[in-house]
Amino acid sequence: MADNFIEFPCLEVTQPIGTFYLGKIDTEELVSISYADVRRPEGRDIERYIGTQRDLSEARVTEIKQYVTTIDACFPTSIILAVDSEHVTYDEKSRTLRINKDEKVAKIIDGQHRIAGLQDYSGPPFELNVTIFIDMDIEDQAMVFATINLKQTKVTKSLAYDLYEYAQSRSPQKTCHNIAKLMNSKKESPFFKRIKILGKDTGIGTEVITQSTFVDRLIKLISKDPMGDRDKIKRKKPLEPPSGRDAESLVFRERFIKEEDAEIARILWNYFKAVEARWQDSWNNFDRGMVLARTTGFAALMRILPRTLNAINGRARIPKEQEFLDYLKLSNLKDIDFTIEKFKPGSAGESALFRSLIGDIFGAE
Numbered sequence: 001m002a003d004n005f006i007e008f009p010c011l012e013v014t015q016p017i018g019t020f021y022l023g024k025i026d027t028e029e030l031v032s033i034s035y036a037d038v039r040r041p042e043g044r045d046i047e048r049y050i051g052t053q054r055d056l057s058e059a060r061v062t063e064i065k066q067y068v069t070t071i072d073a074c075f076p077t078s079i080i081l082a083v084d085s086e087h088v089t090y091d092e093k094s095r096t097l098r099i100n101k102d103e104k105v106a107k108i109i110d111g112q113h114r115i116a117g118l119q120d121y122s123g124p125p126f127e128l129n130v131t132i133f134i135d136m137d138i139e140d141q142a143m144v145f146a147t148i149n150l151k152q153t154k155v156t157k158s159l160a161y162d163l164y165e166y167a168q169s170r171s172p173q174k175t176c177h178n179i180a181k182l183m184n185s186k187k188e189s190p191f192f193k194r195i196k197i198l199g200k201d202t203g204i205g206t207e208v209i210t211q212s213t214f215v216d217r218l219i220k221l222i223s224k225d226p227m228g229d230r231d232k233i234k235r236k237k238p239l240e241p242p243s244g245r246d247a248e249s250l251v252f253r254e255r256f257i258k259e260e261d262a263e264i265a266r267i268l269w270n271y272f273k274a275v276e277a278r279w280q281d282s283w284n285n286f287d288r289g290m291v292l293a294r295t296t297g298f299a300a301l302m303r304i305l306p307r308t309l310n311a312i313n314g315r316a317r318i319p320k321e322q323e324f325l326d327y328l329k330l331s332n333l334k335d336i337d338f339t340i341e342k343f344k345p346g347s348a349g350e351s352a353l354f355r356s357l358i359g360d361i362f363g364a365e
Contacts, residue, residue, distance in 0.1 A: 004100065004101055005098050005099060005100050005101050006025070006029050006032075006033060006098070006099050006101050007096050007097070007098045007099075008023050008024060008025045008026075008029070008096065008097060009023055009024065009095055009096055009097075010022060010023035010090065010095060010096060010097040010132070011023070011095060012090065012092070012095075017140060017143075017144075018133075018140075019134075020131055020132060020133045020134070021090065021097055021131070021132045021134075022078070022129065022130070022131055022132075023097055023129070023130055023132065024127045024128065024129050024130070025127065025128055025130055026125070026126075026127055026128075027118045027121050027126045027127070027128060028121070030079070030106075030115065030118075030128055030130065031115060031118060031119055031121075032101065032103065033099060033100075033101060033102060033103065033105045033106045034079075034081060034105075034106040034107075034108050034115055035103060035104050035105075035106070035107060035108065036056065036107075036108045036112040036115075036116075056112060056113065056116060057113065060113045060117075061113055061116045061117050062117075063117075064113055064114060064116070064117025064118070065117045065118075066227060066228070067117070067227065068117060068118060068121055068123065068126065069123055069231070070227065070228075070230070070231040070234075071231055071234045071235050072231075072234065073126070075114055075128060075129075076129075077129075078111075078129045078130060078131040079108070079110065079111030079114060079115065079128055079129070079130050079131070080108070080109040080110040080111060080130070080131045080133070080144060080148070081106040081107060081108060081109065081130055081131070081132050081133070082106070082107045082109055082132075082133050082134075082136045082141055083099060083105060083106050083107070083132055083133070083134055084105075084134070084135060085134050085135045087099055087100040087102065087105045088100070088105075088132070088134055097132065106132070107141075109133075109136075109141050109144055109145055110144070110145060110148050114128075169230075169233055169234050170233050170259065171226070171229065171230035171233060172219050172222045172223040172226040172229050172230065172256065173215070173219065173226055173230065175222070175256060175261050175264070176214070176215040176218045176219045176222070177211070177215055178261065179218065179261065179264060179265045179268065180195055180197075180211055180214045180215055180218075181195075181197065182265055183195065183214075183265070183268070183269070184197060189269060190269065190272035190273050190275065190276050190283075191209075191214075191272065193206050193207065194206050194207060194208055194209055194293065195207060195209050195210070195211055195214055196209065196210045196211060197211050198211060205286055206286050208286055208293050208294045208295075209293075209294065209295055209298055210295075213295050213298065213299070214298070217298065217299055217302040218252075218268070218302070220249075220302075221249070221250060221251050221252045221253075221302070221305070221306060222250060222252045222253050222256045222264075223250070223253065223256070224246065224250065239253075239256075239257050241253065241254055241257060242254065248306060248310055249306050251305070251306045251309045251310065251314075251315050252264045252267075254315065255315075263318055266318050267309070267314065267318055267319065270318070270319060270320060270321045270324060271301075271305060271308070271319075271321075271324045272301070273321045273324075274321045274322070274323075274324035274325040274328055275292075275301060275324075275328065277321070277325055278325055278328040278329060278331075279292055279333070279334075279335050279338065280335075281335040282297075282335040282338040285335075288340075289339055289340050289341075290338055290339060290340075291338050291339065291340055291343050291345070291349065291353070292338040294345075295345075295350075296343055296345055296346070296349045296350050296353060297338060297343075297353065299350045299354075300350050300351075300353035300354040300357060301357075303350075303354045304354065304357050304358060304361070307358065307361075307362060308324060308327050308361075311327065311362070312324075312327070327361055328361070330360055330361045331356070331357055331360040331361055332360050333356060333357070333360070338353075
């Protein structure tokens with residue numbers, strides 16, 4: 001690479017929209033020449049043109065920065081760029097593209113989060129495949145952007161968790177997914193046919209919790225960094241047991257490290273069997289106006305579980321259903337209390353229910 005330009009292999013492709021170029025480029029080089037048109041307060045030119053706006057998500061960038069450090073990081077889909085012809089030349093004989101090295105040469109049509117997440121990347125070689133359009137007008141840029149971002153089918157979080165079933169190595173995600181499917185499939189389970197696997201309701205009327213909700217709440221009791229744990233396992237590195245305040249909240253982490261997934265499932269089974277015994281009518285009421293069996297109730301109960309396990313020394317053994325029930329009986333809530341009028345759907349209702357339970361069972365926090 002010379003000081004004033006970047007050169008890399010490319011193939012020339014012709015489609016109805018015109019001719020463009022497919023190539024591969026080193027991450028550092030791509031970051032050095034690309035820019036996102038996000039400087040306007042009213043949004044990117046592309047997004048203004050099609051009447052939508054997608055600001056750069058710092059949370060998404062942080063997630064990508066973590067992901068690119070994992071052992072199996074991969075971006076198989078192309079980053080799409082628009083470059084003015086004055087800054088680029090293509091050599092048909094050598095099939096190489098030469099672009100002037102300037103920080104505002106390659107406008108990002110799609111891939112701004114990936115590029116932002118790769119800024120300051122310092123890991124092993126990481127090449128990216130790019131699609132480069134030359135002298136592409138704003139109308140065509142908007143059409144390509146819309147086709148990619150507005151017409152594609154989104155992958156649900158539940159589906160993403162479901163795919164962990166096919167992973168060969170252990171991970172917090174796979175363990176939680178397997179426990180969710182086990183709980184949903186066993187007739188004696190407190191969650192029998194209650195979980196929307198893949199986030200889809202089959203119409204039987206009892207599937208009131210999504211797979212992603214179940215996994216998200218359970219995984220918080222195993223790991224503060226599930227992706228990092230997964231990466232360490234794949235690299236055959238040991239996981240750190242919880243310590244300090246983390247030991248109080250990550251109540252299933254030591255069991256996960258010891259590969260005691262069945263014990264985690266049994267503790268959840270006994271706990272929610274106790275919930276069912278304590279509030280049988282509400283737990284088996286799937287009406288939309290009742291919250292105990294739905295996300296609001298499930299989430300609040302999962303927040304109470306670590307405190308309860310610590311109180312009965314349940315991290316070193318499998319507590320019986322009755323032990324959980326003895327604590328739940330300290331709550332003053334009755335079956336008729338678990339309504340959307342008292343505990344509204346969403347985080348506010350979940351927090352209100354949690355405060356009510358924690359206050360009755362363990363005293364005011």
